[in-house]
Amino acid sequence: MRMVDLIEKKKRGGALSQEELEYFVQGYIKDQIPDYQAAAFSMAIWFQGMTSEETAQFTQAMADSGDQIDLSSFGETTVDKHSSGGVGDKTTLIAAPIAAAAGCVVAKMSGRGLGFTGGTVDKLESIPGFSSALRTDAFYGQAKTIGLVLAGQTGEMVPCDKKLYALRDVTGTVDSLPLIAASIMSKKLAAGAKNLVLDVKCGSGAFMETPQEAEELAKQMVSIATACRRRVTALITDMSTPLGTMVGNRLEVIEAMEVLCGRGEERLTSLSLALASEMIHLGLGLPQDEARNTAEKMLTSGAAMEKLLQAVAAQGGETKYLENTSLFSPAACQTEILAKEDGYMVGPDALMVGRASVLLGAGRNMKMDKIDPAAGIYLTARRGDYVRRGDVVMRLYAEDQERIAAAKTLLSRSVQIDEKMPSVPPLIFKRIC
Ligand code: URA
Numbered sequence: 426m427r428m429v430d431l432i433e434k435k436k437r438g439g440a441l442s443q444e445e446l447e448y449f450v451q452g453y454i455k456d457q458i459p460d461y462q463a464a465a466f467s468m469a470i471w472f473q474g475m476t477s478e479e480t481a482q483f484t485q486a487m488a489d490s491g492d493q494i495d496l497s498s499f500g501e502t503t504v505d506k507h508s509s510g511g512v513g514d515k516t517t518l519i520a521a522p523i524a525a526a527a528g529c530v531v532a533k534m535s536g537r538g539l540g541f542t543g544g545t546v547d548k549l550e551s552i553p554g555f556s557s558a559l560r561t562d563a564f565y566g567q568a569k570t571i572g573l574v575l576a577g578q579t580g581e582m583v584p585c586d587k588k589l590y591a592l593r594d595v596t597g598t599v600d601s602l603p604l605i606a607a608s609i610m611s612k613k614l615a616a617g618a619k620n621l622v623l624d625v626k627c628g629s630g631a632f633m634e635t636p637q638e639a640e641e642l643a644k645q646m647v648s649i650a651t652a653c654r655r656r657v658t659a660l661i662t663d664m665s666t667p668l669g670t671m672v673g674n675r676l677e678v679i680e681a682m683e684v685l686c687g688r689g690e691e692r693l694t695s696l697s698l699a700l701a702s703e704m705i706h707l708g709l710g711l712p713q714d715e716a717r718n719t720a721e722k723m724l725t726s727g728a729a730m731e732k733l734l735q736a737v738a739a740q741g742g743e744t745k746y747l748e749n750t751s752l753f754s755p756a757a758c759q760t761e762i763l764a765k766e767d768g769y770m771v772g773p774d775a776l777m778v779g780r781a782s783v784l785l786g787a788g789r790n791m792k793m794d795k796i797d798p799a800a801g802i803y804l805t806a807r808r809g810d811y812v813r814r815g816d817v818v819m820r821l822y823a824e825d826q827e828r829i830a831a832a833k834t835l836l837s838r839s840v841q842i843d844e845k846m847p848s849v850p851p852l853i854f855k856r857i858c
Contacts (some may be wrong), residue, residue: 428452428462429573435469443482450486450585456545460592463778465599467589475603480645481652484605487589487611488653492580493616499530499568505618506531506700507609509642512630512779513667516697517545517575518681519689520622523701525573526723529708532568534578534616541630541779541788543674548576550800551675551753555742573736582615605632605761606645612654620707621650621657622700627854630775635852636661643857658703661854662696666808667778670694673787673801673822677752685730691806693854698724707840756799756822758831764812768842771818773804777839781832785823797824802836809849812842 426448431441441449449466452458475483496503504524508514520533538544546557557577559567567574586608593599613621623646626632627639643659652658669690671680683689684697698720704842706716723729734744746752772778782788787799799822806818818840 428458428466432462432465432469435473438473440476440479443486445480445750446483447486450483453588454585463589463592464596464598467601467604468594469594470604471598471601474601474794477645477648477652480603480607481649484607484610484614484649485653487583487607488614489584490585491582491612491615493582493615494532496530496568496617496619499532501619501653501710502528502530503618504529504531504620504622504704504709505533505613505616506622506624506704507613508624509609509626509632511626511637511664511668511758512541512775512782513669513672513677514543514624514626514664515548515669515677515681516693516700518548518625519684519693519729520695520701520704521575522573522685522736523697523720523723523729524704524708525571525736526728526732527701527705527709527719528572529704530568530572531566531704532574532618534576534582536578536612537792538788540790541783543677543788546589547676547796548677549575549737549740549742551678552654552737552742552746555737556740559740565786567736567739568682571732571735571739575731575736575740579740583611586611602642602645605697606642606649610646610649610653613650614655619655619705621655622703623647623657623659624696624700625659625661626664627661628663628775628850630667630779631664640855640857643855647857656707658707658856658858660703660856663822663850663852663854664775664804665850666773667775667804668696670764670804670807671801672778672782672804673799674796675753675786675798676801676803676822678747679753681733682730682747682750685724685733687725696852716745754799757799757824758826759820759822760833761817762819762821762833762836762840764806764814764816764818764840764842766842767813768811768844768845770806770808770810770812770818771841771843772808772839773836774839777835778802778804781821781836784832784835785821800824800828802832809846
């Protein structure tokens, strides 16, 4: 087999066989196929697309390119949840313990956040003592005894995606639906869970701008999961404004605790419950309405909060900070943004808040950047709230005044107030399974 023939075939719109796709994946990770051929191959896929069979086979070949987690000893109850990324999205910290409290096994190995999409382990590491670096035996042991593990990635999972994604990033080939779907799903397949709940976001703070684009991506991911014998549900959800009221790692842990204590903001609570219900529906095989009742019971009884505390304690975290979040030390600097007139809050826009959170130090520009756990934004007024001139609409937190000033300039410009109540898009646009 020669790589140039595969490129020619795809360039002319042909469908590649499983052997050809495996040849590319193996050759590329072993450095036998150079970057320039991988780039030409990605561009040919960008123009010609892939059939659903090709996409599923490519995904499986990528998942098989490195280490994989074997959760087969837990049977059918293993569930993973994936969010395509957004601003203030802390639903994993809420939905995962709800599902685990109901009897699902949620053993997640997650990557860190890049840009304004915070990673779950980054958020959890803002709890003093918490460690996301678990030895393999500890990972499986905690999955067995507690049913909830939120760990960072170890070993070399999906090396082909790591290499190819970096190449796509600099060759104009990121925005290809089959390549995006294969990239995300290869990591989910390697993560080992039998059941998958996908939260595909759309809006200014998401990878996909419109519900239609998000639906197209979701359909491709559902098709891959089904072809690879996983049970799957995808929800298309709104990311035009941040989810909840807090953005930033420690702030998001605090807000997740608010939800688990029954005092959460409405849309955040509602989406967390919807995702947890889907996890329980798939993991325990319960009908949807029963799964929903179970999720609500796990939340209101405190069982989900107890589950999160157990998992955090098992991973070395000092749970007193979760039980009393006022113990967290405050950020060194803070400031407020005030409403300049009376009226209804139109935003805040997810993209602007996301960018500002990176300026404050809550997100990374580059993989090696250190994040400040205390940095972030508290949105004291939400879309549709009526505010009066001089009311505080946002509080900003960072370790120095320079960061505060940069974020304040960006956010002050983006705060919009209107005399008319803005229209509010639905929280969940569609359910795909
Ligand atoms: N996220 C991924 O993991 N891969 C892509 O290709 C795009 C977004």
